[in-house]
Amino acid sequence: MQTLNDISEDEIEHDDLSIARALEEDIIFGRLAPGTRLTEDTLLARFHVTRHFARQAIVQLETMGIVVRERNKGATVRSLTPRQVQEIYDVRELLQRQAALWIPLPAPDELIAELTALHEEHGRHVEAGYLRGVHETNDKFHLTLFSACGNSHLVQSIELYMRLSLPVRANSMSSKESLRISHEHHRLMIEMLKGRDNWVLAQLCVDHLQPSKKRYLAYVSEH
Amino acid sequence: MQTLNDISEDEIEHDDLSIARALEEDIIFGRLAPGTRLTEDTLLARFHVTRHFARQAIVQLETMGIVVRERNKGATVRSLTPRQVQEIYDVRELLQRQAALWIPLPAPDELIAELTALHEEHGRHVEAGYLRGVHETNDKFHLTLFSACGNSHLVQSIELYMRLSLPVRANSMSSKESLRISHEHHRLMIEMLKGRDNWVLAQLCVDHLQPSKKRYLAYVSEH
DNA sequence: GATAGCTAAATTATCGATAAAACGAGATGG
DNA sequence: CCATCTCGTTTTATCGATAATTTAGCTATC
Numbered sequence: 001m002q003t004l005n006d007i008s009e010d011e012i013e014h015d016d017l018s019i020a021r022a023l024e025e026d027i028i029f030g031r032l033a034p035g036t037r038l039t040e041d042t043l044l045a046r047f048h049v050t051r052h053f054a055r056q057a058i059v060q061l062e063t064m065g066i067v068v069r070e071r072n073k074g075a076t077v078r079s080l081t082p083r084q085v086q087e088i089y090d091v092r093e094l095l096q097r098q099a100a101l102w103i104p105l106p107a108p109d110e111l112i113a114e115l116t117a118l119h120e121e122h123g124r125h126v127e128a129g130y131l132r133g134v135h136e137t138n139d140k141f142h143l144t145l146f147s148a149c150g151n152s153h154l155v156q157s158i159e160l161y162m163r164l165s166l167p168v169r170a171n172s173m174s175s176k177e178s179l180r181i182s183h184e185h186h187r188l189m190i191e192m193l194k195g196r197d198n199w200v201l202a203q204l205c206v207d208h209l210q211p212s213k214k215r216y217l218a219y220v221s222e223h
Numbered sequence: 224m225q226t227l228n229d230i231s232e233d234e235i236e237h238d239d240l241s242i243a244r245a246l247e248e249d250i251i252f253g254r255l256a257p258g259t260r261l262t263e264d265t266l267l268a269r270f271h272v273t274r275h276f277a278r279q280a281i282v283q284l285e286t287m288g289i290v291v292r293e294r295n296k297g298a299t300v301r302s303l304t305p306r307q308v309q310e311i312y313d314v315r316e317l318l319q320r321q322a323a324l325w326i327p328l329p330a331p332d333e334l335i336a337e338l339t340a341l342h343e344e345h346g347r348h349v350e351a352g353y354l355r356g357v358h359e360t361n362d363k364f365h366l367t368l369f370s371a372c373g374n375s376h377l378v379q380s381i382e383l384y385m386r387l388s389l390p391v392r393a394n395s396m397s398s399k400e401s402l403r404i405s406h407e408h409h410r411l412m413i414e415m416l417k418g419r420d421n422w423v424l425a426q427l428c429v430d431h432l433q434p435s436k437k438r439y440l441a442y443v444s445e446h
Numbered sequence: 447g448a449t450a451g452c453t454a455a456a457t458t459a460t461c462g463a464t465a466a467a468a469c470g471a472g473a474t475g476g
Numbered sequence: 477c478c479a480t481c482t483c484g485t486t487t488t489a490t491c492g493a494t495a496a497t498t499t500a501g502c503t504a505t506c
Contacts, residue, residue: 039457040458041456041457049489050459050490051492052489052490052491052492053490059282071458072459072496072497073457073498073499074456074458084376087376088376090376091374091376091377091380094317097315119387128405151310151313151314152310153307153314153384153387154310154314157380161376164376202285258486262486262488264487273460273462274461274462274488275461275462276460278488278489294488294489295467295468295489296488312457365505447504447505447506448488449504450503450504451502451504451505452501452504453485453500453503454500455498455500455501456497456498456499456500457499459496460493460494460496462481462492462493463490463491463493464489464492465487465490466489466490466506467486467487468485468486468487469485469486469487470483470485470486471484472481472482472483472484473480473481474480474502475478475479475481476479476480
């Protein structure tokens with residue numbers, strides 16, 4: 001496993017938000033394993049910022065739920081027990097199912113167009129093996145989709161749980177086959193948006209979550 | 224309306240968490256109206272702490288969702304549009320209904336005992352008109368109840384939405400009659416925990432939310 | 447050989463001061 | 477009379493330094 005010290009980024013100017021995003025990416029791509037210690041000094045050295053921003057970034061990561069802090073002891077990348085994974089996914093399924101049910105169908109053309117554009121970009125990234133792009137367009141696709149439910153607070157909570165499940169989803173990023181399946185799901189979702197059956201759409205949104213969850217739980221149980 | 228400057232607390236030593244709690248209480252009791260500006264200097268003067276802690280308290284309040292911050296402009300107590308209230312309550316209902324459905328029935332005796340104790344304390348505070356106690360035992364009652372669902376993440380989200388609806392619930396704290404109704408609801412919930420029908424319990428938990436929501440929406444629409 | 451106590455190193459928490467940004471009042475020009 | 481432009485005031489953001497806490501390694505003692 002790569003350590004934090006091996007990664008350096010000299011060129012870019014960082015603020016606390018961009019640091020948080022960079023570390024978030026490190027986690028989804030498995031460069032930063034759950035349980036890894038995150039000291040202020042390492043961040044300081046890696047991002048060339050003042051202690052103030054390093055601290056702030058850690059606080060930010062804590063509220064995003066991807067890091068846990070203990071008083072006077074610093075932060076570690078959150079590691080999830082299978083029990084916690086199950087809990088997180090139970091809530092995720094609940095939220096996403098309801099969001100899907102609340103989307104007025106058939107969806108307006110602009111939404112379909114926007115999602116189709118994201119979908120195509122996602123597909124290009126998958127084929128090119130450009131994981132960062134895959135991750136970004138994937139998240140944007142889902143947030144755009146669920147935003148159509150009209151409840152911004154629900155969408156915010158969905159976003160929170162997407163972040164909480166980051167380490168779980170990291171596994172599935174590695175295989176192009178699972179990315180293709182995911183991509184196909186997205187296509188189906190767009191199709192469903194043109195129809196009138198919220199329940200089928202909702203079921204699809206829930207099913208879409210299963211592969212990465214199952215893969216993770218299987219992985220943990222055999223290690 | 225009282226302003227922030229009129230409230231002072233000399234005796235107590237404060238850290239950022241206790242400041243956050245104190246302000247949270249000010250909001251639920253209507254001492255701090257939504258939209259009120261929260262400058263660092265006023266907190267500084269009121270709590271006799273260094274700027275560092277005042278800042279941290281504001282950050283804390285922001286992540287708790289009861290304050291909104293704008294860059295370079297400071298924080299204001301979050302004010303909710305009727306639309307937002309509706310959204311928040313829709314999610315709250317969703318979460319609490321599901322939590323109720325997930326509670327294994329009949330509930331174990333220890334849980335019943337714990338809730339009964341809280342219920343009695345709540346009742347005493349209602350009759351004594353001790354609002355702080357009412358609020359505290361009320362929240363503790365619900366968190367204890369929902370914790371029985373076994374999903375700590377769901378409970379955390381419920382807690383978040385309870386905080387988001389703080390200004391809404393503030394209204395209902397003022398009338399002893401509505402507090403008594405709420406108290407009676409709690410008694411019914413305990414009864415339901417002894418039975419086997421999750422759906423009735425869930426419905427009760429949802430109905431329990433309606434009075435303060437309706438009261439608030441009615442209040443806003445006529446002002 | 448184990449253990450309690452003691453330092454030194456590492457790390458986080460706190461502080462006071464300064465910089466930067468937003469705001470508002472009054473002046474200036476059209 | 478209105479718009480716009482200083483410029484001082486208020487308020488937030490950032491910084492570097494210091495204090496407090498934890499950790500681990502060492503030593504003395506039983």
